[in-house]
Amino acid sequence: MVYHTSPSPCGERFEVLYRLFCSPADLETRAQDICIEQTVEFPQDLLPPGDIPEHVVGRVEEIRTAPGEAWVRISYPVEVAGDDLVQLLNTIFGNTSLKSSVRVEKLLLTDNLLNHFHGPRFGVAGLRRLLNIPTRPLLCTAIKPLGLSPVDLAEQTYKFALGGIDIIKDDHGITDQPFARFKERVERCAEAVRRANQQTGYHTIYIPSLGVAHHRLLELAYFAKQVGAGGLMVIPALTGFDSMRMLADDDGLSLPVIMHPALLGGFLGSKEGGISHYALFGQITRLAGADVTIFPNYGGRFSFSKEECLEIAAGARDALGKLSPIFPAPAGGMTMERVPEMLELYGPSVIFLIGGGLHRQNPDLVEASRYFRNLVESI
Amino acid sequence: MVYHTSPSPCGERFEVLYRLFCSPADLETRAQDICIEQTVEFPQDLLPPGDIPEHVVGRVEEIRTAPGEAWVRISYPVEVAGDDLVQLLNTIFGNTSLKSSVRVEKLLLTDNLLNHFHGPRFGVAGLRRLLNIPTRPLLCTAIKPLGLSPVDLAEQTYKFALGGIDIIKDDHGITDQPFARFKERVERCAEAVRRANQQTGYHTIYIPSLGVAHHRLLELAYFAKQVGAGGLMVIPALTGFDSMRMLADDDGLSLPVIMHPALLGGFLGSKEGGISHYALFGQITRLAGADVTIFPNYGGRFSFSKEECLEIAAGARDALGKLSPIFPAPAGGMTMERVPEMLELYGPSVIFLIGGGLHRQNPDLVEASRYFRNLVESI
Numbered sequence: 001m002v003y004h005t006s007p008s009p010c011g012e013r014f015e016v017l018y019r020l021f022c023s024p025a026d027l028e029t030r031a032q033d034i035c036i037e038q039t040v041e042f043p044q045d046l047l048p049p050g051d052i053p054e055h056v057v058g059r060v061e062e063i064r065t066a067p068g069e070a071w072v073r074i075s076y077p078v079e080v081a082g083d084d085l086v087q088l089l090n091t092i093f094g095n096t097s098l099k100s101s102v103r104v105e106k107l108l109l110t111d112n113l114l115n116h117f118h119g120p121r122f123g124v125a126g127l128r129r130l131l132n133i134p135t136r137p138l139l140c141t142a143i144k145p146l147g148l149s150p151v152d153l154a155e156q157t158y159k160f161a162l163g164g165i166d167i168i169k170d171d172h173g174i175t176d177q178p179f180a181r182f183k184e185r186v187e188r189c190a191e192a193v194r195r196a197n198q199q200t201g202y203h204t205i206y207i208p209s210l211g212v213a214h215h216r217l218l219e220l221a222y223f224a225k226q227v228g229a230g231g232l233m234v235i236p237a238l239t240g241f242d243s244m245r246m247l248a249d250d251d252g253l254s255l256p257v258i259m260h261p262a263l264l265g266g267f268l269g270s271k272e273g274g275i276s277h278y279a280l281f282g283q284i285t286r287l288a289g290a291d292v293t294i295f296p297n298y299g300g301r302f303s304f305s306k307e308e309c310l311e312i313a314a315g316a317r318d319a320l321g322k323l324s325p326i327f328p329a330p331a332g333g334m335t336m337e338r339v340p341e342m343l344e345l346y347g348p349s350v351i352f353l354i355g356g357g358l359h360r361q362n363p364d365l366v367e368a369s370r371y372f373r374n375l376v377e378s379i
Numbered sequence: 380m381v382y383h384t385s386p387s388p389c390g391e392r393f394e395v396l397y398r399l400f401c402s403p404a405d406l407e408t409r410a411q412d413i414c415i416e417q418t419v420e421f422p423q424d425l426l427p428p429g430d431i432p433e434h435v436v437g438r439v440e441e442i443r444t445a446p447g448e449a450w451v452r453i454s455y456p457v458e459v460a461g462d463d464l465v466q467l468l469n470t471i472f473g474n475t476s477l478k479s480s481v482r483v484e485k486l487l488l489t490d491n492l493l494n495h496f497h498g499p500r501f502g503v504a505g506l507r508r509l510l511n512i513p514t515r516p517l518l519c520t521a522i523k524p525l526g527l528s529p530v531d532l533a534e535q536t537y538k539f540a541l542g543g544i545d546i547i548k549d550d551h552g553i554t555d556q557p558f559a560r561f562k563e564r565v566e567r568c569a570e571a572v573r574r575a576n577q578q579t580g581y582h583t584i585y586i587p588s589l590g591v592a593h594h595r596l597l598e599l600a601y602f603a604k605q606v607g608a609g610g611l612m613v614i615p616a617l618t619g620f621d622s623m624r625m626l627a628d629d630d631g632l633s634l635p636v637i638m639h640p641a642l643l644g645g646f647l648g649s650k651e652g653g654i655s656h657y658a659l660f661g662q663i664t665r666l667a668g669a670d671v672t673i674f675p676n677y678g679g680r681f682s683f684s685k686e687e688c689l690e691i692a693a694g695a696r697d698a699l700g701k702l703s704p705i706f707p708a709p710a711g712g713m714t715m716e717r718v719p720e721m722l723e724l725y726g727p728s729v730i731f732l733i734g735g736g737l738h739r740q741n742p743d744l745v746e747a748s749r750y751f752r753n754l755v756e757s758i
Contacts, residue, residue, distance in 0.1 A: 037680065040524035041550055043735045047524060056526035079557050080525065084592040086617045087554045090641055094551065094617070097644030098675050098711075100682040145419035145426060146459065147435035171420055172473065175466045178458050213463040214621040238465045238473070240619030242593040262469055263646075265476030270649035296477050301416065303479040332477075356422045 013075035015061060015108035016092050020070045021101035021272040031060045031072040034102065037095045039080060056080060071105065078113050085117070085242045085287055093275060104275045107283050114321030118249050122256045122291040123324025124349050130230075130256065131166050132203045137343060137376055139164070140329060140353040141369075143189065144171040150180050154188035156365060160358075161196030161204040163369020167351065168193065169233050170209035172260045182212065182220055190228035205230025207258055210247070211238055221247055221255075231256035234290070237263035241288045248289025258329075259290035277308040282315010285326070292327045292351055297342070300333030306345075313346050329353045336361055339375055352376065392454035394440060394487035395471050399449045400480035400651040410439045410451040413481065416474045418459060435459060450484065457492050464496070464621045464666060472654060483654045486662050493700030497628050501635045501670040502703025503728050509609075509635065510545050511582045516722060516755055518543070519708060519732040520748075522568065523550040529559050533567035535744060539737075540575030540583040542748020546730065547572065548612050549588035551639045561591065561599055569607035584609025586637055589626070590617055600626055600634075610635035613669070616642035620667045627668025637708075638669035656687040661694010664705070671706045671730055676721070679712030685724075692725050708732045715740055718754055731755065 022030050035058030036044060047053045055077055062073040081088040093104050120126075128134060141160055143153045153174070160168045168189070176182040186208045193206040208224050210217060210232055217239060221232055232255050234244040248257045261281070268274045275284070277295075285293045293316050296302030298309050309330060317325040330342055331353035339352060354372065362368035401409050414437030415423060426432045434456055441452040460467040472483050499505075507513060520539055522532045532553070539547045547568070555561040565587045572585040587603050589596060589611055596618060600611055611634050613623040627636045640660070647653045654663070656674075664672045674691050675681030688709060696704040709721055710732035718731060733751065741747035 033680075039552060040526065041521075041552065041734065042524035043739060046735065046738050048527075052524055052526035056524070080552070082554055082556050084555075086590050086592055086614075087552075087556075090552060090554070090590055090614070090617055094614075094641030095675075095681075095711075097616075097642050098640060098647075098681050098683075099644070142420075145421035145431055145435070147419065147431035148427075173418060173420065173459070173466075173469060175461055175469070176463075177461050177466075211465050211469055213465055214619060214625045235465075235469070235473075237476075238469055238619070238621075240593060240617070240622060242617075243619060246593045261477060262473030263476050265472075265478070266648050266653050267642075267645035268477075269645055270652065273649065274645050296474075301412075302474075302477050304477075332474075355420065356425065359425050360422060 012078045012110055012112055013059070014078055014081065014110050014113050015073050015075045016104060017106040017108060018072050018074065019103045019105045020072055024065060024070065027063055027065070027070055027072070030102070031063060031074065034058060034072070034074055034096055035060060038091055039076065041095065073108070078110065081113065083116050085245050089241065089284070101272050103269070103273055104279050106276065107279055109321065111321050114323065117287050117323065118289060119286050119323030120289055120291045120326050121248055121254065123326055125324065127256055127291050127327065130203070131205065133166060135348060137348050138166045138327065138351040139372055139376055140167040140169065140351045141165050141358050142169050142171045142353070142355040143174070144355060146171060146173045148180065150185040150188045153180065153185055154192040157189040157206055158192035158196050159365035160369050161193045161202070162200060163366040164200065164202060164373035165204060165369050167205055167207060167231070169207040169258065171355070172209050172211060172233065172235060172262050175209060175211040182208070183223060186224050186229055187227045193230070194228060207231035207233050209233045209235070209260065211235045214239065217243055217247070221253055225253050225255060229255070231258060233258040233260050235260045235262045236288060237261070237267065241284060244288040244290060256291045257289055258292040258294060259285050260294050261296070276311065277304070278311040278315040281312040282318070283320060286316070286320055286323050290326060292329050294329045294331050294353060296332030297330030297334055299338070302332045310345070327351045331355070336372060336375060340379060343379060391457045391489055391491055392438070393457055393460065393489050393492050394452050394454045395483060396485040396487060397451050397453065398482045398484045399451055401449070403444060403449070406442055406444070406449055406451070409481070410442060410453065413437060413451070413453055413475055414439060417470055418455065420474065452487070457489065460492065462495050464624050468620065468663070480651050482648070482652055483658050485655065486658055488700065490700050493702065496666050496702065497668060498665050498702030499668055499670045499705050500627055500633065502705055504703065506635055506670050506706065509582070510584065512545065514727060516727050517545045517706065517730040518751055518755055519546040519548065519730045520544050520737050521548050521550045521732070521734040522553070523734060525550060525552045527559065529564040529567045532559065532564055533571040536568040536585055537571035537575050538744035539748050540572045540581070541579060542745040543579065543581060543752035544583060544748050546584055546586060546610070548586040548637065550734070551588050551590060551612065551614060551641050554588060554590045561587070562602060565603050565608055566606045572609070573607060586610035586612050588612045588614070588639065590614045593618065596622055596626070600632055604632050604634060608634070610637060612637040612639050614639045614641045615667060616640070616646065620663060623667040623669060635670045636668055637671040637673060638664045639673050640675070655690065656683070657690040657694040660691040661697070662699060665695070665699055665702050669705060671708050673708045673710050673732060675711030676709030676713055678717070681711045689724070706730045710734070715751060715754060719758060722758060
């Protein structure tokens with residue numbers, strides 16, 4: 001068979017740093033296996049000579065070892081990842097995610113590749129401008145529990161806004177249930193925030209959760225924008241990372257996007273597999289255009305360690321081409337008492353997301369919110 | 380605060396069987412934790428009395444233990460899962476996926492809930508009718524390697540079809556790269572199959588891979604249909620399980636859907652977390668409307684065990700309301716030599732997906748395909 005392979009790729013390559021958990025003797029083989037699996041999936045000896053083995057196949061750029069640990073840096077041609085996030089993620093970890101003892105540690109992307117992505121529309125600076133909060137941490141809460149009617153949820157929203165919470169979002173389990181339909185809820189909650197802002201002079205925003213069917217995503221996002229929602233919460237493990245990118249990129253919407261991590265645990269895999277907290281909650285979440293990355297803080301209801309949480313914060317802030325840094329939002333059972341500690345750990349460009357803890361603080365939710373705001377303004 | 384909670388849920392509940400990896404003393408607490416986390420995410424003692432604690436919160440129906448193992452069966456109201464796959468997955472494992480030592484073993488869904496889902500449009504029987512193959516296993520291969528031009532890929536498709544392969548699909552890494560654009564490739568490959576079918580009288584179909592950006596998915600699926608593609612391959616971990624459901628449900632498309640598992644490894648997590656092979660590759664894949672579930676067979680390039688592969692085959696076939704059984708397609712480094720063994724293990728309602736192994740068999744791809752077909756027809 002004569003192969004009419006295409007013109008040579010331009011030569012630009014991006015890289016992925018993988019961590020491997022295998023014996024040192026197997027390192028080279030495992031690394032070569034990733035190079036093949038993530039590109040041609042084809043017996044190396046049967047590849048037609050020329051561009052494909054020389055350029056298309058992944059290339060081992062470096063193998064680093066330390067006692068009991070090993071990393072491999074592999075490069076891929078930019079063209080293989082196409083122009084979109086779907087194929088970039090596929091190239092980074094598609095089939096290899098089905099193998100064991102290999103973990104994506106960090107993406108090392110070139111500026112040309114990064115130029116395909118708009119990334120966060122607002123980022124830390126843009127969201128601060130929008131909310132008119134130049135320096136202090138932002139306050140966030142979730143309306144809950146699931147089961148309340150739209151009237152109850154809007155009443156709760158109003159009280160939080162009156163008390164000075166900056167961002168009021170849906171609990172992620174509240175979507176479009178028969179007892180709290182999306183459209184009625186979003187309309188009522190957005191109106192409640194408008195009413196409160198008129199009284200307070202604050203710039204509070206309400207952000208609905210878009211955990212909805214694929215074909216309704218854009219329609220409901222536009223509905224939310226139209227009735228006055230101030231942002232969108234997307235659950236990328238449920239609706240796809242590229243659905244978040246699409247919503248963030250949409251100029252007609254032009255709204256801040258918050259990433260919720262439900263079902264994302266899977267992608268993290270285990271200690272010896274999956275995608276690192278840095279890459280998943282930081283780099284990939286920014287590539288997909290989120291302005292805020294919500295994650296379960298250590299010492300709450302979840303099992304992330306302090307080190308993993310700091311990795312997330314670094315991934316949200318570290319240089320990534322021209323893509324803006326975004327807010328880390330530690331959550332998952334946080335309380336007022338944890339505020340000083342979180343401030344010290346994450347610094348002032350952080351969003352404190354306290355849900356049930358606000359109800360626990362004071363059954364009067366206006367007072368509870370004021371307490372939360374005073375606490376953050378005073379430290 | 381007076382709560383205007385909504386009318387009581389109808390009372391129908393579906394169940395999820397979770398496996399827990401913790402000490403027996405912690406079982407009850409862990410089970411209760413799932414009930415709260417997957418529904419109200421709210422301190423139990425602060426819940427308003429009535430419907431929410433009595434109906435909305437998950438309920439522990441059974442705790443089973445064996446030496447070193449434990450399962451818990453938890454029920455949720457049907458309404459909480461809404462009417463769609465996104466919220467159903469969210470209710471089953473959303474936040475709990477971020478915790479450790481808990482695994483979704485099996486979904487136990489009611490007929491009313493299952494009636495929300497059309498599931499596979501073709502299933503085993505429909506795909507057999509479409510391809511005019513009443514009883515024998517189906518033959519499938521992938522065009523590859525990544526890097527070939529559309530002309531080369533179409534030439535390869537033609538040879539496979541001439542040799543009698545039933546289903547010819549894109550390698551999943553081939554999407555819309557500059558050197559092999561989606562539209563040109565799909566048009567050429569579909570035409571190649573038409574040409575071969577005219578010569579052979581077979582009913583071979585070509586199935587392109589839809590690993591593309593969210594906003595292009597439906598447009599490119601319709602393009603594929605229009606130029607004669609015989610099915611669609613979807614990568615749900617990349618584009619979302621509900622994107623597969625949407626494409627399967629689309630009456631204008633009305634095409635068989637094949638599920639490719641790239642990046643799905645994450646959802647499986649580790650032995651002590653994630654979603655079981657049975658639920659993920661079987662039940663959830665069927666709920667999302669796939670007619671074929673591709674998985675890495677044991678003893679190939681991947682790390683699934685024989686038991687896990689049998690679980691997948693069971694999940695593809697076991698009763699699931701009125702949803703059709705679907706084809707398991709063991710793959711990932713399979714060769715002709717493995718055919719008799721796979722037939723014995725999976726039975727005749729199976730798809731043998733052999734990619735590189737076909738090139739290895741004979742560089743003349745028509746002859747290699749004929750060999751493959753004769754082999755399967757003769758056993």
